[in-house]
Amino acid sequence: MKYNTYTGENVLERVVSNNLCVGCGTCAGVLPEVLRMHTDKYGAYLPVLIKETDEDWGRLSLRVCPFADNEDNEDTIAARLFGQQEGVKHRSETGYYLQCFTGHVTDEDARLASTSGGIISWLAGEMLSSGKVDAVACVGQCDDGENLFEYQLIADSTELYKCRKSRYYPVEASRIIREIRKTDSKILFIGLPCFVKAMRLAMKADPVIGDRIAYTIGLFCGHLKSKHYSAYLARCCGVSEREIKTVNFRKKVLGKPANKYAFEVLIRNDGKEEHRQIMMGDIWASSWSNNLFMLDACEYCDDVMAETADVSIGDAWLSEYTKDFRGTSIVVCRNADLLIMLQAGIDRTEIVLEEISVDKVIQSQASGMRQRREGLKYRLYLSAKKGIWRPHKRVAADRRAGNFSYRILQLLRIKTKTLSREAFLKQQPVDGLDIFIHLLRPWILLLRVLNLVRHLAGSLKRKTFNLLKVSIT
Ligand SMILES: Cc1cc2nc3c(=O)[nH]c(=O)nc-3n(C[C@H](O)[C@H](O)[C@H](O)COP(=O)(O)OP(=O)(O)OC[C@H]3O[C@@H](n4cnc5c(N)ncnc54)[C@H](O)[C@@H]3O)c2cc1C
Ligand code: SF4
Ligand code: SF4
Known part of the structure; x- marks a missing residue:
């Protein structure tokens, strides 16, 4: 299996055309x-x-x-x-x-x-x-x-x-x-x-x-x-992206752990300014673990x-x-x-x-770290299989990276990332999030089931290992 060897003479041919541009400027x-x-x-x-x-x-x-x-x-x-x-x-x-x-x-x-x-x-x-x-x-x-x-x-x-x-x-x-x-x-x-x-x-x-x-x-x-992420979160607060003055992606909430923060949007409404917020845990689907946007x-x-x-x-x-x-x-x-x-x-x-x-x-x-080591190895393999050029990374393409369920997780995350982009484009002209949720729901459900199975399998393995340890020592 080989990567495409033509790499292009400039960033437009080599990086942008292979969807590798992070937009750093x-x-x-x-x-x-x-x-x-x-x-x-x-x-x-x-x-x-x-x-x-x-x-x-x-x-x-x-x-x-x-x-x-x-x-x-x-x-x-x-x-x-x-x-x-x-x-x-x-x-x-x-x-x-x-x-x-x-x-x-x-x-x-x-x-x-x-x-x-x-x-x-x-x-x-x-x-x-x-x-x-x-x-x-x-x-x-x-x-x-x-x-x-x-x-x-x-x-x-x-x-x-x-x-x-x-x-x-x-x-x-x-x-x-x-x-x-x-x-x-x-x-x-x-x-x-x-x-x-x-x-x-x-x-x-x-x-x-x-x-x-x-x-x-x-x-x-x-x-x-992408920029659509802030629009998505604003819509989760019942606000259109046209009304946004600014947003706070990380509002600290008294009495909650530091990793349970809120998203806050400041809007202009009839010349007046108003804050709306939502706990990140109340947003439909976890945007970080599902790689949305x-x-x-x-x-x-x-x-x-x-x-x-x-x-x-x-x-x-x-x-x-x-x-x-x-x-x-x-x-x-x-x-x-x-x-x-x-x-x-x-x-x-x-x-x-x-x-x-x-x-x-x-x-x-x-x-x-796991997503960028084990996950990356598998994603590099998927690209190589399709003959798509990728830069050399510090890990090598590996068909067997992670375990079976982790590789399925990678495939599902790639799907939800790509679909979230297209689904939001379809949603954009229409208020709310109905179209977006309708298109993504089956895949988010699959991810939830997979994560549940992985979690249960992990805790079963730990319990068996501890039992064995106790009975042997
Ligand atoms: C896209 C993104 C992903 C992140 N992922 C992780 C993660 O996976 N794990 C983790 O531990 N931390 C992550 N961080 C970092 C984390 O959110 C905080 O920046 C870090 O904890 C430092 O906080 P602080 O209170 O010291 O920074 P503050 O004192 O609040 O200062 C933040 C500084 O970062 C600058 N800044 C804000 N956004 C950007 C941006 N997009 N690009 C460049 N500079 C910016 C601001 O101008 C400011 O100078 C991420 C940050 C970003 C922007
Ligand atoms: S914007 Fe940054 S990542 Fe994109 S092609 Fe230019 S230098 Fe590369
Ligand atoms: S994950 Fe890597 S490529 Fe993407 S923004 Fe962060 S540092 Fe850049």
Whole structure:
């Protein structure tokens, strides 16, 4: 069995045509005369050709693309950046690390306003106020009438703190890359793992960008959603997407565990503003475990913890931390400078951090990790069987990856991902969610039954094993 060997001469032929584009905008950022980002009918960003030039633009586009299969991957980039440090350790799941922590900011309002423990915004604010960087490239609210969120370059702490919260919404970095090239400021870049990888590739390909980016912070990442996801959640609150002013994907709820959060939408109604919210557990079908509205590129990603970032931060999805509704961050630090900065924050009691083992970090992302290791092996096999080109990943295609039920789970998740996209297109002109639910229901039911069987089989296996252990010892 062989992959298709024709790979194309530029990102449009190689990446976009194979549904591998995550819409990061890096190619359009370094080639502003040739490519521009646009939103497709499914609510995802893609580059489009605006003008063909004589220069070899295709090669540069491939050099900066995280999915183009260029000479560097997460391992080689990270080895160059972090591999030579004294005391540095490595695990295939986390990449390099100096130390790992869980923790949060001590300012109660700041913590409540953040996604998990508020460590990303604290660290970015610290870099800005100490002069380590002049501006932060991060994601904030957008009021262009078309998009809810966008990448912004921010040089002011008050504005930076307004950018707290995870945005499960596509954003692209082409505009800020063009701005970064024009300034002589030192920049902190905050992004999802594939965006940080793309920025590292751009830093190598373009010395001006290489000189401007001083630090990177990576978010842990399960997957990214299309723009239709926020419209879907708003409809679950009885609101049309036309009324949305902004949304909060991660509203903390007093008395609930941190992983039982709500979605909140702010709407404009007769000139007045009104909030509506719904607990994520009350949304029809679990959008995260069923991969609803997920971008196709995320199927072929093997970096959960932003292995090329100076520091990576996620949610401490561990029972000892989720019981606190205020949220707790998990931190994987790879840069000695930033370790000193974190320690200074602890000494000034601005943050609380507790060292944890790397095994705990991996445990906190167990299901995402499995989807991007065992699941990816099987998805690579499915592509290879159809002769579709895929970039080399750090796991190989495997027909027997996982067990039988896990492979069925992969097939069903691919189905619900693809169908959610088409079903929402059919639903869009009509209010409500009847069409969407009608089309997806049989597949969601199948997934529920499969998960039930897998759960029962797992607990039966554990009980039998424990019984055997007791009777033998
Ligand atoms: C699409 C997505 C998937 C994620 N998946 C996981 C996961 O599987 N497991 C896990 O543990 N954590 C995941 N996270 C990370 C997690 O949601 C929090 O970002 C993390 O816990 C840090 O919280 P904090 O309180 O320190 O950040 P905050 O202080 O709230 O700051 C958040 C920062 O992230 C930036 N940001 C928000 N959205 C985006 C975006 N789309 N792209 C780039 N930057 C953004 C903001 O501008 C802000 O600077 C995901 C985040 C996103 C956006
Ligand atoms: S993933 Fe990013 S760099 Fe690659 S084609 Fe898409 S927008 Fe361009
Ligand atoms: S899952 Fe991977 S490809 Fe998808 S947004 Fe996250 S880091 Fe990027």
